[in-house]
Amino acid sequence: MGVITRKEALAAAFGEAAESYDSGAGLQRVVAERLADRITALELPRTPRILEIGCGTGFLSRALRQRLGPAAWLLTDLSEAMVGRCRESFGDPADALFCVMDGERPGLAPGFDLICASLVFQWFEALGPSLHRLSDLLAPGGHLAFATLAEDTFAEWRQAHRAFDLNAGVPDYPAPAALAALLPANGSGTVEDERLPRRHADALAFLTDLKRIGAQLPTPGRRPLPAGTLRRVLRQFDRPAGLTVTYHVAYGVFRRAG
Numbered sequence: 001m002g003v004i005t006r007k008e009a010l011a012a013a014f015g016e017a018a019e020s021y022d023s024g025a026g027l028q029r030v031v032a033e034r035l036a037d038r039i040t041a042l043e044l045p046r047t048p049r050i051l052e053i054g055c056g057t058g059f060l061s062r063a064l065r066q067r068l069g070p071a072a073w074l075l076t077d078l079s080e081a082m083v084g085r086c087r088e089s090f091g092d093p094a095d096a097l098f099c100v101m102d103g104e105r106p107g108l109a110p111g112f113d114l115i116c117a118s119l120v121f122q123w124f125e126a127l128g129p130s131l132h133r134l135s136d137l138l139a140p141g142g143h144l145a146f147a148t149l150a151e152d153t154f155a156e157w158r159q160a161h162r163a164f165d166l167n168a169g170v171p172d173y174p175a176p177a178a179l180a181a182l183l184p185a186n187g188s189g190t191v192e193d194e195r196l197p198r199r200h201a202d203a204l205a206f207l208t209d210l211k212r213i214g215a216q217l218p219t220p221g222r223r224p225l226p227a228g229t230l231r232r233v234l235r236q237f238d239r240p241a242g243l244t245v246t247y248h249v250a251y252g253v254f255r256r257a258g
Helices: 004-016 026-040 059-066 080-090 129-137 155-162 176-183 203-214 227-237
Strands: 049-052 072-077 096-099 112-118 136-150 187-200 243-256
Touching: 004 080, 004 243, 026 112, 026 187, 026 243, 049 059, 049 096, 059 072, 059 112, 072 080, 080 096, 096 203, 112 155, 112 203, 129 136, 129 176, 129 243, 155 243, 176 187, 187 203, 203 227, 203 243
Parallel strands: 049 072, 049 112, 072 096, 112 136
Antiparallel strands: 136 243, 187 243
16 A cells, blocks of 8 residues: 555545534634625626535535525535535535545636635645646636635644644644735735634634644654654643634635726
8 A cells, every 4th residue: 555645634534523513613604605795796797607616515605505605516525425514515416516626736728717715725736836726727807715724723722832842733824914925916806804813612612623623643754753742732822711722714805907
């Protein structure tokens, strides 16, 4: 058996979480709704051709369907199980296609009026080149709209690690300004951000919620902590009355030149 790639590990993790995802994805639901509100304000054709990257169980696609009405949908995810869950929740209508696909290597013909992704790009290996490839799939005047995690996400978890001179096994997410600098040159766009605090009963509940949504994989190059060290970090992180964790969310909206 060969070495499992990072993308294969991600697909497996999210596939295993497909059934439990919705129970731990309160933040993902909120962010999808807020991204959908931004998309609703865009100038789109009456029946837009829409590509979603990383559809998950369908939070964003359902929110957009309620707001936009008729559209031609292509809903994709790295995980086959997630695509199946999205198909179930979306109702598998005649105007929707569902596909297992790596959003960094889409291999599709251009012509989309909207390409969207909610809390997906933080998993990409090379976001800048991927944004350029996706922008090339847009029709002239088409939009790319996304939500992704930014630099202050999990600030409290990182601080608990720093108390022991350790680095947390979560990515170093980019600053909103760095994300804006990655937007393609064949159009124009903006990046806005907000910090969303989320309550967890305790440190174990925080880690359990990450596992429920398939987000427990450590950053490449960082090994899981030994059990004893992890217990010390958890004690440092925990709070008797429950704890709050910061999620720093960046929303990008890009329009390809007409």
